[in-house]
Amino acid sequence: MVELVQRTTATIATRGRSLLNRDRVLGPLMLSPAVLYIILLVGFPFVFAIYLSLTDATVGRPVGEFVGLENFRQIIQTRSFRTALRNTFIFTFVSQTIILILANILSLALQRDFRGKGLVMFLILLPWVAPVSLTTIAWLWMFHSRFSLIDWFLNKLNLIEGNLFWLGRPDLAMIAIIVVHVWRMFPFATVILMAGHSALPRDVLESAMVDGAGFWRIFFQIRLPLLLPIMSVAVLFSTVFTFSDMTVVYVLTRGGPFDTTHVLSSAAYLRGIFGGNLSVGAATSLFLFPVLLIAAILILRIARRTEVT
Amino acid sequence: MAASTGALLRKAGLRTGHAALLSAFVVFTALPFAWMLITAFKRDSDLYNPNNNPLWFNEPPTLAHWDYVLNRTPFVQWLTNTALVGLAVIVITLLLAVPAAYALSRLLGSWGERLGIMIFLVYLVPPTLLFIPMARVISSLGLQNTLWSLIVVYPTITVPFSTWLLMGFFKSIPRDLEEAAMIDGCSRLGAMVRVVLPLVVPGIITVVIFSFTLSAQEFIYALTFVTSTAVKTVSVGVPQDMVRGDIFFWGPLMASAFTASVPVAILYYLVLDRFVQGFTTAGAFK
Numbered sequence: 001m002v003e004l005v006q007r008t009t010a011t012i013a014t015r016g017r018s019l020l021n022r023d024r025v026l027g028p029l030m031l032s033p034a035v036l037y038i039i040l041l042v043g044f045p046f047v048f049a050i051y052l053s054l055t056d057a058t059v060g061r062p063v064g065e066f067v068g069l070e071n072f073r074q075i076i077q078t079r080s081f082r083t084a085l086r087n088t089f090i091f092t093f094v095s096q097t098i099i100l101i102l103a104n105i106l107s108l109a110l111q112r113d114f115r116g117k118g119l120v121m122f123l124i125l126l127p128w129v130a131p132v133s134l135t136t137i138a139w140l141w142m143f144h145s146r147f148s149l150i151d152w153f154l155n156k157l158n159l160i161e162g163n164l165f166w167l168g169r170p171d172l173a174m175i176a177i178i179v180v181h182v183w184r185m186f187p188f189a190t191v192i193l194m195a196g197h198s199a200l201p202r203d204v205l206e207s208a209m210v211d212g213a214g215f216w217r218i219f220f221q222i223r224l225p226l227l228l229p230i231m232s233v234a235v236l237f238s239t240v241f242t243f244s245d246m247t248v249v250y251v252l253t254r255g256g257p258f259d260t261t262h263v264l265s266s267a268a269y270l271r272g273i274f275g276g277n278l279s280v281g282a283a284t285s286l287f288l289f290p291v292l293l294i295a296a297i298l299i300l301r302i303a304r305r306t307e308v309t
Numbered sequence: 310m311a312a313s314t315g316a317l318l319r320k321a322g323l324r325t326g327h328a329a330l331l332s333a334f335v336v337f338t339a340l341p342f343a344w345m346l347i348t349a350f351k352r353d354s355d356l357y358n359p360n361n362n363p364l365w366f367n368e369p370p371t372l373a374h375w376d377y378v379l380n381r382t383p384f385v386q387w388l389t390n391t392a393l394v395g396l397a398v399i400v401i402t403l404l405l406a407v408p409a410a411y412a413l414s415r416l417l418g419s420w421g422e423r424l425g426i427m428i429f430l431v432y433l434v435p436p437t438l439l440f441i442p443m444a445r446v447i448s449s450l451g452l453q454n455t456l457w458s459l460i461v462v463y464p465t466i467t468v469p470f471s472t473w474l475l476m477g478f479f480k481s482i483p484r485d486l487e488e489a490a491m492i493d494g495c496s497r498l499g500a501m502v503r504v505v506l507p508l509v510v511p512g513i514i515t516v517v518i519f520s521f522t523l524s525a526q527e528f529i530y531a532l533t534f535v536t537s538t539a540v541k542t543v544s545v546g547v548p549q550d551m552v553r554g555d556i557f558f559w560g561p562l563m564a565s566a567f568t569a570s571v572p573v574a575i576l577y578y579l580v581l582d583r584f585v586q587g588f589t590t591a592g593a594f595k
Contacts, residue, residue, distance in 0.1 A: 021497050027416030031424075034409035034468055038431055041446070041465045046434070048442035062445065102334075109330050120331060122578055123339040129577035130342075130570040133528040133544045137566050138341035141348065141559055147356065149344055149363050187338060191581065195589045230589060237433075237588055244435030247528045251548050265437035265529075272441040273533050281441045288438050296430050303426065 053283035059276035071283040080259055084267040085287065090174070091263060092243045095181040096235055102182070103189035103234065108219070110190070111197055128187040136251040139180050143167050143252070170260035173253050177261060180248045185241060189234040196230035197223070229302055236295050236302075244288055264288055342567070349374055349564035356559060374560030383538055384565050387546035390456055391569075394542055395524040397460040402467040402520040403513065409468075410475030411501055415484075421476075429473040429587075432466060436529040444533050458534040459542065463524050471516040474587045478512030479505065515580045522577040525569070543569045 020026050053071055057064030075081045106124070110117075127135060142149050143166035154160045166172045200223065208218050246265035249255060255262035255270065262270070264287050272281015344363070348356065350370040361367040378384045409428070413421035436443075443462060444453070452458040482505055490500040506513075524542070531545040538550050547565050551558060577584075 021491075023416040023497070026497055027412040027421075030408035030412035031417070034405040034428070034472060037405055037464065037468060038428065041443075041462065042431055042434055042439065045439045045442040045446055048445065049439060052442060052445075105330070106334055109327060109334075112327065114327075120335060123335045125338075125578060125581065126342055126574055127338050129522075129581065130574040131526040131528075131544045133526075133548050134566040134570040135341060137548050137562060138345045141563065142341060142344065144559075147359065147363065147559075149340075152363050183337065183341075191585050192588055195585055233588065240433050240435070244437045246437050250528075250532070265435075268437065268441065269529075269533070273444060278441055278445070285438050285441060288435065292433065292435070292438070296433060299430070299433075300426065 049282045049286060052278050053286055055279050057278045059278060062278070064279055067279075071279050075280060075283055080262065081267060081284065083260065084262040084264050084284075087174070087261060088243060088263040088265075091178060091181060092239055095178050095185065095242055096239055098178070098182045099186040099189050099238055100231070100235060102186045103193050104231075106186070106190045107193035107197055108223075110194060125187045125191065127184045128191075132184055132245075132247050133251055135184070136180060136248055139176070139183075140167075140252055143176050167253055168257055170257060173257060173261050177248055177252055180252060181242050181245070184248070185238045188241075189238050192230060192234040192237075193227065196227045199230075200226055229305075232302060233299065236299050240292060240295050243291055342571070345563040345567040348559055349567055351560065353560060374558075374564045377558070377561045378565045378568075382551060382561065382565070383541075383546065384543070384568075386539060387541055387543040388569065390540060390546075391525050391542040391544070394456055394459045394463070395521040397456075398463045398467060398524045399517050399520045401460070401464045402471050402516060405464065405468045406471035406475055406516060407506075407513070410472045411479055411505070413472065414476040414479040415487075415501075425473060425476050428469045431469040432473070434465075436466075436527070440529055440533045443530070447534050453534055454536050454540060456535075456540055456542075459524070459527070459531060462530050462534070463520075463527060466527070467516075467520040467523055470587060471519060474515060474519070474583065475509065475512050477586065477590055478509040482508050511583075515583045518576050518580045519584060522573050525573045 020029075052064075054066060054068060055064030056067050056071075110121070141147075145163060145165050145168060148163065148166060150166070151160065151163050154164070155162075164172060166176045204222060205218065208222055213221070244265060246263060246269060249261055249263050249266045250269070253261045255266050264284060268281045268284035271277045271284060275281070347364060347366075350372070351366065352368045352371045352373070355361055355366065355368040356363075358367070410425075413425045413428075415421075417424065447453050447458045447462070450461070452461060486504050486508075487497075487500040490504045491497065495503065526544055527542075528544050528548075531542050532549070535541050535545065538546065541550065543565075547562065547569060551562050551565060
């Protein structure tokens, strides 16, 4: 009896071991914990967000009744939502344009080697590698109503007198938010572009130089076209990060003055978490989804196209 | 002769222009950090005098703000919380991402590559899309207002990106090595643990640092799930609880923001090249 048990456990063990040696068994086995985790904590909450947006659930009444698209219909009609939607697009579009220009200039300037380049790289990348909620506090202090460093400089240059009250005026507050977004994201776009520059075919650049092509000609006719795929990668990622961010707005203005600087995510936070209106908050957040989906599809398409060639 | 002097001048001019351009960029990126540091050592009477040059110590520097931060705020507690969350997130991330990346790059054939990029795209799902349903999930698990809420949720960001990064590392290791080990009698798992894992240590270090810095940087989930001062991480404690009402303690605020952000920045900077590689290969720009 004992012998039988020993023999069966032995065969089970060897069979188990040989099963584990089969890629088709071992592969899914090793992959499944990560996939399960993602399904449970990303997939499920996403479906749950859609469900919440179709009900009238609140924190006090977590199981709401089905109301169809009523939340979306109502949200679209509110002025605060339309402001938030408009701001989200303005912040993203304006900052991405500036980021693209700055990153192109800087990545080109960093092609040349010089002494202290490592330190310069570190200082330039600081905004991207430091925690954004903490560095935005430094900007809050830079834009202070009375002791703003920027105002002090402008006063010294005799451009203004007194204070500008950056975060107290809607137009300046919008500019301030864009400045911080650009400041944080352009170093990221720069390093991605630098990776692109260093992957350019040396021989093409050199033969163009030998043929007498000038700096600008090489830049516009050789570098720029070859860099386009990686440039779109940089812009797509940077767009996703800026579009969905609420940290900068939250720390800098909390949506103020007079709710003029809210973005979709901060508006969703205000209604859904702070105000406890789960359904309206979830519906507001979901307006982020179409743009994120488009960005993801574009990233996939770029990936596939470069794979073929 | 004249031509070469002209060329020399041109070259010198270009070099100066180049230096000026880079300096302008460095001032833009680093000025907020410089001002954090200066503010952190300035006396209040110096800080809040609009006639003073803000970038200069008009009165002798002081350590008062640092003393305040260390002894009269929960700053050290927040740092400890951040470290605890970071360590736990590292462990979970490694346990999930290492086997997944190995399976995707070695065992699942062409499906692996396709699934891999799908998993990478999960990294792009922003917290602001999911924070409201996630808050319900966290509270139904009974984790609201605990560090566990962050420990459970942060791997949803770190696992997808780490899996993708590690796939790149696994792919760079020749299959022959494992096959040789398997012929020598190692099982598949044995070959992976004994032969392959030691070779991807740089990748694992990248994942460790990435997971830790993410835990230290994340703001939105931390803001949503944790409300008590004692359980906050540093990225949400400093901006929320050191600003009381309309009175700003700029000295202590800058001292703590600088202390918490610069070490994280240095760590992140160390693995930045590999991190960027993750993005550029996602565009399959090889």
